[in-house]
């Protein structure tokens with residue numbers, strides 16, 4: 001399945017009958033008028049030849065609506081909450097964990113945001129003293145389809161009255177124009193995954209070029225959003241230090257108080273996905289199997305990358321929260337000298353909020 005980023009590539013839209021009257025479906029009818037629309041009772045009615053990323057399946061969310069980022073066994077977890085709004089992504093990054101999924105599935109849009117919004121408002125009111133971070137970018141790109149369905153703005157508006165809640169959308173697109181006028185914005189965060197142009201061109205399929213992401217980042221910052229930046233996955237290739245220094249250098253004009261947080265993670269992958277990564281050159285680097293079953297660079301190599309990136313970032317924005325995504329306690333100690341709960345600007349990011357039916361863990 002080839003990657004794409006134009007919405008004109010969407011060929012089929014299947015809507016579940018009980019979702020037909022939702023405002024997000026109404027909004028999409030205009031933007032996706034060129035696709036063929038079908039009403040179904042359930043996903044099983046979709047013909048097998050349309051089970052691919054050029055097809056959308058519009059449904060109400062089923063099951064748990066606010067979850068927890070799965071984290072990784074044996075690694076320090078940042079206790080991020082997740083809402084699966086857009087499941088699947090056609091951008092086609094070579095390292096994407098969704099790769100297997102997309103060959104046989106449509107992109108799924110959970111077109112009724114109300115249950116998740118209500119659950120988040122309930123959490124916000126139950127825990128007025130706890131920072132809550134929640135995002136929609138764990139199982140797909142938060143903004144690729146958002147200009148069509150405009151689901152993110154419902155979360156942004158509903159959560160704006162709660163200053164302890166940071167709602168984050170995460171993207172590798174530059175599709176932000178539809179968000180700029182949303183008001184109030186509260187503590188909403190627009191996040192961009194960043195990599196040097198060479199990595200974007202070689203490994204990030206149809207994702208927006210770096211300059212377009214940076215222009216979009218400037219627009220959302222000017223419009224009053226906070227920004228998050230995700231250097232994840234970071235690759236070590238000849239000249240990686242200069243390449244990443246140039247990306248961080250391009251961010252230097254952004255003011256420190258506009259940056260909510262920066263995350264760092266080196267390339268990691270599950271052995272089962274290796275075949276689908278079709279011999280990408282980075283697979284020939286030296287990797288070690290971690291406790292969560294993923295391959296990562298050797299610990300000393302990861303530590304070197306993280307120290308370097310942390311110094312670059314705190315060099316331009318001292319005091320900005322910088323954290324490691326899915327890393328071991330040993331690596332945290334070697335990079336920061338301690339664990340995140342002991343770092344004043346990070347404890348809020350790593351604080352855990354209990355979801356309905358969960359027991360609180362410390």
Ligand code: SF4
Nearest residue numbers: 089091092093096140
């Ligand atoms: S943007 Fe994210 S979800 Fe989409 S293909 Fe790339 S890694 Fe996967």
